[in-house]
Amino acid sequence: MTFKLAASPHSHQRRTTQQVMRWVYVALIPGLLTLMYFFGWGVLWQLALAVSTAFVVEALSMRLRGRTIQSAWQDHTALVTAILLAISIPSLAPWWLIVIGTAFAIGVVKHVYGGVGQNIFNPAMAGYVVLLISFPVQMTSWPLPTQISQFELSFMDAASVIFTGFTPAGYDLEQLRMGADGLTMATPLDSLRTALNHQLTIGEALQQPIFGTLAGLGWQWVNLAFLLGGVVLIKQRIISWHIPTGMLLGLAVPAALAWLFAPDQSVSPLMHLLSGATMLGAFFIATDPVTAATSNRGRLYFGLLVGFLVFVIRTWGGYPDAVAFAVLLANMTVPIIDKYTQPVAYGHGGRS
Amino acid sequence: MSYRDITWQGLWENNPALVQLLGLCPLLAVTATVTNALGLGLATLLVLIGSNITVSLVRDFVPKEIRIPVFVMVIATYVTVIQLLMNAYVYGLYQSLGIFIPLIVTNCAIIGRAEAFASKNPWQRAAFDGLMMGLGFTLVLLVLGAIREVIGNGTLFDGANLLLGDWAAALRIELFSVDYPLLLAILPPGAFIAMGFIIALKNIIDQRRAERASKPVKEVTRARVTSQ
Numbered sequence: 001m002t003f004k005l006a007a008s009p010h011s012h013q014r015r016t017t018q019q020v021m022r023w024v025y026v027a028l029i030p031g032l033l034t035l036m037y038f039f040g041w042g043v044l045w046q047l048a049l050a051v052s053t054a055f056v057v058e059a060l061s062m063r064l065r066g067r068t069i070q071s072a073w074q075d076h077t078a079l080v081t082a083i084l085l086a087i088s089i090p091s092l093a094p095w096w097l098i099v100i101g102t103a104f105a106i107g108v109v110k111h112v113y114g115g116v117g118q119n120i121f122n123p124a125m126a127g128y129v130v131l132l133i134s135f136p137v138q139m140t141s142w143p144l145p146t147q148i149s150q151f152e153l154s155f156m157d158a159a160s161v162i163f164t165g166f167t168p169a170g171y172d173l174e175q176l177r178m179g180a181d182g183l184t185m186a187t188p189l190d191s192l193r194t195a196l197n198h199q200l201t202i203g204e205a206l207q208q209p210i211f212g213t214l215a216g217l218g219w220q221w222v223n224l225a226f227l228l229g230g231v232v233l234i235k236q237r238i239i240s241w242h243i244p245t246g247m248l249l250g251l252a253v254p255a256a257l258a259w260l261f262a263p264d265q266s267v268s269p270l271m272h273l274l275s276g277a278t279m280l281g282a283f284f285i286a287t288d289p290v291t292a293a294t295s296n297r298g299r300l301y302f303g304l305l306v307g308f309l310v311f312v313i314r315t316w317g318g319y320p321d322a323v324a325f326a327v328l329l330a331n332m333t334v335p336i337i338d339k340y341t342q343p344v345a346y347g348h349g350g351r352s
Numbered sequence: 353m354s355y356r357d358i359t360w361q362g363l364w365e366n367n368p369a370l371v372q373l374l375g376l377c378p379l380l381a382v383t384a385t386v387t388n389a390l391g392l393g394l395a396t397l398l399v400l401i402g403s404n405i406t407v408s409l410v411r412d413f414v415p416k417e418i419r420i421p422v423f424v425m426v427i428a429t430y431v432t433v434i435q436l437l438m439n440a441y442v443y444g445l446y447q448s449l450g451i452f453i454p455l456i457v458t459n460c461a462i463i464g465r466a467e468a469f470a471s472k473n474p475w476q477r478a479a480f481d482g483l484m485m486g487l488g489f490t491l492v493l494l495v496l497g498a499i500r501e502v503i504g505n506g507t508l509f510d511g512a513n514l515l516l517g518d519w520a521a522a523l524r525i526e527l528f529s530v531d532y533p534l535l536l537a538i539l540p541p542g543a544f545i546a547m548g549f550i551i552a553l554k555n556i557i558d559q560r561r562a563e564r565a566s567k568p569v570k571e572v573t574r575a576r577v578t579s580q
Contacts, residue, residue, distance in 0.1 A: 100534075108545070112548075130536050133535060133536050133539065133541070134532075134533075134534045134535040134536040134537075135532055135534075135535070136535075137532075138532070
């Protein structure tokens, strides 16, 4: 009789990548619905464009690498990248924006490095940064939340803006972004930065209608919805709590300090937490299992670093939001974090 | 080393930009357009030929211990000459290349050739080596410049008249017109990415060549000597 020798771990969780990714879709649903409620049908068109581009590019890359197309498509990672990118870009951006971004994210950032599990950088965020650097105007032209916008766009109107740049009635994106007072309005974070640059205090800046009760009309609810989805992911043990907690702390603690010492010149921690891409970043982007740190302690440090970088870039950087840059910069530090936080194996080293 | 070998080494096998990865700073900084790439490539080529010949001629009189300062002085002299010539004859290009003309002095490809080849070979071969290495460098600059200009701007040879005179304005080709240039391709990150792809392409070609060169080994059929 032979005894089968098996190395640890002895108990597995039988969950395939496909199932993990399916939970990610489910968790994204509340955020997506909220985003659509506030920013209209454009979100859905961006999603459709991103997913179809991802499908084509993934198939082409697999072809070039001599693999079968099905094997790549089955694990759904390309789909998640496409969805994250589609959520991050302005909902009425021209169609070629999302196509270029997704093609770069899948084709270059993911497959050039060797496909699933081999990429150093988060594909969705690298695609986002490429777009932000190349087309800063289009990438910061978020439409107004439907509640304070003068225009109501139907499903086909949104398509018309995305594909031709004009609504059937002949309005372009710039006109659609005007508030009732005829001024174009930026996102809450963008407006705050401009106001601070014009020597206004935070109190004065917050008078603009773009800021709702908590942290910016629309954005606060989008962020809360992503938070809800993120909690579901943690409950389902798809992601561990270390990275999101680290990132939120890394952002909130410096923000709170700055706010306590200079309340007129710095953005409140609540505003930091509930505006821009904070929650999406903390729960869905920074937690990418491939490009984040591996051990739990490492993940905590990784999260703290991302959060701190978000604070630094939002406060002193050149761009209004910072999650994409912070995640990419932290991705670079992952090998060194992993090296110094490697847990000691049972029976080896340690204090005796 | 035969002239044929020198050609092959300079243009492909030991290409300063693709294999030795020398002189990356100007390579990445000025290749936003084909014209800039050609201008800097030619300047580097001329400096390389001049410095190689001079270094080769004085190689027997320079003490080993101080050879590097001497080589640098020789290179700096040629760079100054080229810089003044460009200032006089192609002023527009001189302005658009800016600091990168004097920085040719620090291009490691040049001091590298002076040390590795010119200081050990007769002047004819050194001159030929400078020509081939310079050509190899220029070709990579041109390819990189063309890729970045096409992707970023949709044009080729934009501003060629700055380098070649007024007739060259006709060289400008507009492949497609873009409302919003893809800034990434024109900015330094685009240069790094494009350079990565060019090096990868060269490696693929080398791999294919190696596969074709290695002849299939003849299968030896083994005779069965035991029966079990």
